[in-house]
Amino acid sequence: MKKILSATIFFLILIIILVGLGFLLSPNYLFKNQMVNKKSDISTKLAKEEPYTIDIIVLGDSESYTSISPPELWRDYGYASYNCGGIGATLTDIQDVYQAVLSNQQPKIVLFETNALYRVDGRRKEADNFISDIMHKILPVTKYHDNWKMLFQDTRKGYYKGFTISHTIDPCDNKEYMIMTDDVENVINDNYDTLKDIYKLCKENGASLVLYSAHSQTNYNYAKHNGLNKIAKELNVDYIDMNLLNDDIKIDYTTDTRDRGDHLNVYGASKSTAYIGKYINDNYNITDRRNTNIAKSWDEMLDEYNKELINK
Amino acid sequence: MAYNTNVYFVLFLPIVIILYQIISSRFRWFVLLISSIVFFMLISKWLIVWAFLAIIIAYTSARVIEYKRETTNKYKTLKCIMLVGICSLIAILAGLKYTNFAFELINSITDTGLSFESIAVPIGISFYTLQAVGYVLDVYWERIDAEHNILRLSLFILFFPTLMEGPICRYSDTKDQLFEGKPITARSLRQGAIRIGWGLFKRMIIADRLNALINYFYLTDPHYEGMIVIICAILTTLQLYAEFAGTIDIVIGSALIFNIKLPENFRQPFMAKSAAEFWRRWHITLGVWLKSYVFYPVTTSRLVKKWNKFARKRIGKHFTKVVTSTIALFPVWLINGLWHGPKVTYIAYGMYYFIILVLEIAFEPAGKAFWKKVHLREDGFIVKAVRLFRTWIIIVIGEMLFRAESISQFIKLCANIFTSNFDGGLMKGKLVDMGLSVEDLFVALFGIVIMFVVDAIVEKRPDFFETIPTLSRTKRWLIYYFVIIMIVIFGAYGEAYKTVELIYANF
Incomplete structure (x- = not known):
């Protein structure tokens, strides 16, 4: 009896601690105390945005968040966009992110960077996600646990709607890596299935899916271009392979890459963003939000971005 | 479903615990067996047939060895049965795991462009195969009796906690506990x-x-x-x-x-003062398996014994030991490397430790003489610290080779340590x-x-x-x-x- 009582008290104290921590780390509490910053998960980050104001989101892995700069889309066209790319993201990670976005946003364009389609995805099992969801409801601390980092981070600077500025130049030669071939490097089958699910989700939510491949000597070649072109045709979606559009975009690998041709730095990202902005402007009807209620906070963000661009 | 998933902790393990507890102690091992089969199938589905085949081979080999020993007891017959058994087990492992690798290697060397279909490999095949081989050899060497109940042997080979990452168990160590059915x-x-x-x-x-x-x-x-x-x-x-x-x-x-x-698989490996000691502390059960079933059989083989006798008189005790160790350690570390998987880096990893261990044996007397000459006690703090640090360097280089995507990447990374830019961007926050x-x-x-x-x-x-x-x-x-x-x-x-x-x- 004594042992049972002791165990009950132990678990009771544990539950109180965990519930308390869940409250302290919840986005609501953190917003109130202005402690939200860049390293939190995407749901927490996006919860900070005015609901249903983001018109363009960028999905993918590191190739996505190093190639599209939302502040520049805002500056040039007044487009409210958000870069939701994640480090080493797999297709199921990306699907989760898109689902999280849809909880308080309804973007009209989903720009999907294609590199993750070639990354093996140790697909998380449905049952595992189901259990996670239940645990998030019972113990919110399991969902918001990572928000502790915000207590140690500058809450204002350095994060521009999913984009961070990298001035680093780690150059490589402008070699010819997109050599024309009939070979086709197909995307991983499981990934294609997940992409179809994302496409379905886009359709259900009135969004246009646009596939794009950011500049990367390390990750792209013509066989991959053929593989990606094939699935774009099958899904009947647009596909922009920036690696083949260098006459227009003019990426210079001696100045525009941060890590020898793998990812772009801010100079490369500016060029890519300029191309994408023009492409969206020419082909889609996206609202210019510079005269809406979000303009003030977005302009402030742009000012900070411009300052950081100048102050290397 | 791996051991670090929600499904394992929230569903699988609690269900097994409840079923195990409510069933009579006589049948508890049966609950563990069914759970192990379910666990296997949740990960590898019907590839479990390969595990069943390994069980049947191990069971039949051991029973036939036992039967022949009781009836004819001819050494050659027993050896022949044992060899057929373990070769079949290893053939399945090699066929499933290394066919792709062999084709890739042939293609890369000869440019023949042989086409092949990727073969699906059941979970934990390297672990359960070693257990099955060890079981057959233990029966052959009369260390244990053959198990007469194939279901019991199945539990030993498929026991769900050990299935994915070991430890590699010996039948004599775990059988009583597995079948005891303690509440x-x-x-x-x-x-x-x-x-x-x-x-x-x-x-x-x-x-x-x-x-x-x-x-x-x-x-x-x-x-x-x-x-x-x-x-x-x-x-x-x-x-x-x-x-x-x-x-x-x-x-x-x-x-x-x-x-x-x-059995424990780790014993504070970073406190090892030599590479040999490291391997007595890291992945212990693999080391024990290789020692019991490869190293000792080689060192006690007639050929090596003959060599020992011949060489001692001619090249001295130390060099005989070095050569004998080299002969016995080579297959151990080749198997160790290959066992880790079909990758050139793993084979190189095995050979890396083979060379290090042979060097450790070869220079042991020189090392002792050196410490004596500089008047430092071998059990003193300085010698221990130097050996500890030296071992850490060996371990870190080894693990980088183990994790590298290719040999060329490993070499490039090693070379990059010694560039003029030693800081490597650390102070600029590259990390x-x-x-x-x-x-x-x-x-x-x-x-x-x-x-x-x-x-x-x-x-x-x-x-x-x-x-x-x-x-x-x-x-x-x-x-x-x-x-x-x-x-x-x-x-x-x-x-x-x-x-x-x-x-x-x-x-």
């Missing part, structure tokens, strides 16, 4: 939970957290230099240790719940530009410190984990709360992280 008690639950908690701490706070950085380091162009390479190589070693040892803690904890004590924030690195570092403190305690008191429940309530609860809260708050799980796949599960 689960509050004590066994507590002991199991403590080990599982400690395993999760290592995995989720260190291994899973470092995952992004380690992947970034190896999966991008190998252009890192100087200190960045050194730090990442050290972190690679620590991540591998936290992942593997952490999973083994979960495995041992899961078995402890059912009152089954599995926090590799997928982890400063906070992540701080938490990983904190976890590593705790891991080493606990290792130091266990080194002095090997029964440390068993003594936790005997501490005063305040101390005990503080430890429990600390570990649980650390895992819940600082564990690398959820949207922002990708957990590490069980690295050794692929072997």
